[in-house]
Amino acid sequence: MSKQIITSEEYVYDVQGLNLWYGSDQALNDINMKINKNEVTAIIGPSGCGKSTFIKTLNRMIENIPIVKTSGEILYHGKNIFDKSVRVEELRTTVGMVFQKPNPFPKSIFENVVYGPKIHGIKDKQVLMEICETSLKSAALWTEVKDRLHDNAYGLSGGQQQRLCIARCLAVQPDVILMDEPTSALDPIATAKIEELINRLKSEYTIAIVTHSMQQAGRISDKTAFFLMGELIEYDGTEIIFSNPRDKRTEDYITGRFG
């Protein structure tokens, strides 16, 4: 018994037999995988393979599309997130998300960072200011914006906006951070900054990241999952996936034969 408890603490997510349909099109087919705590899990695969769909299922964001149907279980800390007693608002508070395109609110930098804490009931100005500072520092943005916290967030560059979105996500004190191709809209320098940030964040957070770039997966992740046409083809340590994949299709994708 005690052994089981220990193993269940090592991973945050346990996906069991997950299927997902958009209307009658099946987008995910019998996915089984565990996402480990305090690790970066990269999800790679060609366009349309279901990787974004999968990551958006982890915080049930996918349900915003009305025609989506799912079956199977996703256990988050041992509890099925599709269970009727689970409220998405609660789930999404502990599972944060960073999106493909930077999506700050058209408010000030400060208001963006404290949005989450505010909706969760923190009103004290002093506390909010502290949250703002620590979150921006964790997102490596503080020194760049500390003198213009009350300027509109849309005055920042694309890379800064994305780090602001990460800071905003951190301010809610999530347990897991889901990232859906967070650097696809950014230039190489901004990308490098975000990657460095992800490396630092994994000591405190569990991160799942969808990426189009295999090099990125190789640089930042501990584990890599390769998706193809809605199926999880291979899931293993990143080094193994990149040096010695078991499946022919993974090898073809990694070596650039398609994708």
Added chain:
Amino acid sequence: MMNYEIELTSKEADKAYKIDINKKRIDHRILLNNIAKKAFFSSMIFALIVLGLLLYRIGVQSIGWIDLQFLTGKLSISPEKAGIFGAIIGTVGLICVVIPVTLVIGVSTAIYLEEYATQGKISGFIKVNLSNLASVPSVIFGLLGLSLFGRFFNLGSSILAGGLTLSLLVLPIVVVSSQEAIKAVPGFLREASNGMGADKWTTIKKVVLPVALPGILTGAILAISRAIGETAPLVVLGIPTLIMRVPKSFMDDFTTLPIQIYYWTLDTVLTPEYANLAAATIVVLLVTLFLMNSVAIFIRNKYQRGF
């Protein structure tokens, strides 16, 4: 099966067609552009001339007639003593009823239809009919107001009855324009808020509405201005054209500036000075509308923050 091979075919000879630079055609396009520009410019000038003529005519006719006595005095048979204080109060009273009623009900309806209702046949049907409702003649809304507010709720021809009737008249416009404004709020902002565990109402309150507000106000300005300028539904409701008392509450009988204008223009044959009084009243009505609109535009600009 999954081989996406990129074919590189860019040899000159392989091109299926060639873009050649034809000077004549380019000249022709530039000419067309200039013609279009001039046509659009003259349309704008035409609108400005019409507005200018209107303002000039009523300006000239009202010169010397707008004074403190006119603004604060009561209605009178003799043109020199006539004042429109009662009508000003009536119009302001109407504004006070129409603005909260249309904004609250209109924006709430739009929020429900855009954010909560499942997009299907029923909500599609409702949306089409709202647009239809927006084009129903105002007299018909007057009849509805008469039977519903005047008779059934026994409000008679009070400011409240008039305001509610006018609210019904412009409600469809407010709903449709608010829907468009809400629809224009980018989905990624809602996603960002939902992604942090915000429920739908928090997201609407803190993200959607502030972003949609400029658009909502643009529609509301047009709609409420229209309501204030209406006479037909009020006439049907039985608003007395001649009233000497200044209304003291929302339950009192009243008259409005447009009705006062109507009343005076009818009698210009017998008393030519009534034309000047009408012109002076038009100026007051326009100033009232401008004041109201500038407040709305001020609020709109305050919230209009760039992306």
